[in-house]
Amino acid sequence: MKAYLFPGQGSQFMGMGKDLYESNSLAKKLFQYYNDILGFQITYIMFNNPNNILEQTKYTQLALYIYSVIQIKISKKFKPDMVAGHSLGELSALTAINVLSFEDGVMLVYKRASIMQKICKSSHGIMAAIFGLEDDMIEKICKKDKGIIVPSNYNYNGQLVISGDKQSMKRVCSILQKIGAKKIIYLSVDGAFHSPIMEPARKKMESIIKNISFQNPKCPIYQNFNGKAVYRPNEIKNNLINQLTSAVKWKQSIQNMILNGASSFQIIEPGNILKGIVKKILTNIEKRYKII
Known part of the structure; x- marks a missing residue:
């Protein structure tokens, strides 16, 4: 098919x-x-x-x-x-x-x-692609943050995109780096889509x-x-x-x-x-x- x-x-x-x-x-x-x-x-x-x-x-x-x-x-x-x-x-x-x-x-x-x-x-929102972590781990960290930040693109195993406000993104990405994210790339888009x-x-x-x-x-x-x-x-x-x-x-x-x-x-x-x-x-x- x-x-x-x-x-x-x-x-x-x-x-x-x-x-x-x-x-x-x-x-x-x-x-x-x-x-x-x-x-x-x-x-x-x-x-x-x-x-x-x-x-x-x-x-x-x-x-x-x-x-x-x-x-x-x-x-x-x-x-x-x-x-x-x-x-x-x-x-x-x-x-x-x-x-x-x-x-x-x-x-x-x-x-x-x-x-x-x-x-x-x-709104000044941003997006970032997170590499090398399990989806549930990223979801858990996003959920704990007090700001607006969520998973926004489930692309493939080992890459999940997150979207949110700048301060939340800064906090969450810092934690994700500490727990083993292989790479974090901020996306060249206008805002926090999805x-x-x-x-x-x-x-x-x-x-x-x-x-x-x-x-x-x-x-x-x-x-x-x-x-x-x-x-x-x-x-x-x-x-x-x-x-x-x-x-x-x-x-x-x-x-x-x-x-x-x-x-x-x-x-x-x-x-x-x-x-x-x-x-x-x-x-x-x-x-x-x-x-x-």
Whole structure:
């Protein structure tokens, strides 16, 4: 069974999609269509990254969503048995399997990214990847802290991302280093995604998402909120809303895909970030899985 995976923030780079734009007439038409919908040249930002604005959340998310959806739209081989998307990538996956329309998808991403960036500027939250400790140990230390700090991305065994306010992060990371964390990397993102700090974004997105029509998926989507296969539009909506303040259960999603028959993973991304994460998840599994 074929599983298709879509990336979140971190996979972007200047020039992403330019080769598609220049070599494929349908891709070029679709890029221009998105420019028209948005009312500005997202292609110029993607291809040239003026003043490094591609790293801003509201442009990063749009760029990755548009790149991912166009890749699917020009493909003649897209026949998924299941899909999943890492954070933002969940919206790309939903568009790919016709739950969201082209137009609703891009505007939902734009609103989501703009709201998140605005909240990030006022909240001053941060994220850090912790390497070399068991998940339950990190969870325990976060829970003991009196501030706002929580696990936010379960990427693979040996790497868990945490999100929170700066003072809590400083305290918790100091403890994690003392108890044996092999490495701690602060992420280059605008704020503390997938944490209670994003509650204002969740509330705003709830009213927006509930007013958008979601169709039945043509295959199950494994959502970040619970890592399980979901089929019903209303459940998909609720999980998508809750994703903003809840951890991304990525390794759990991949593990459940395997349990339900996935034998190959087609990864739709401009770079190799997500591919590297998936390879790490599969490291300790005896059966060989094809990663494309």
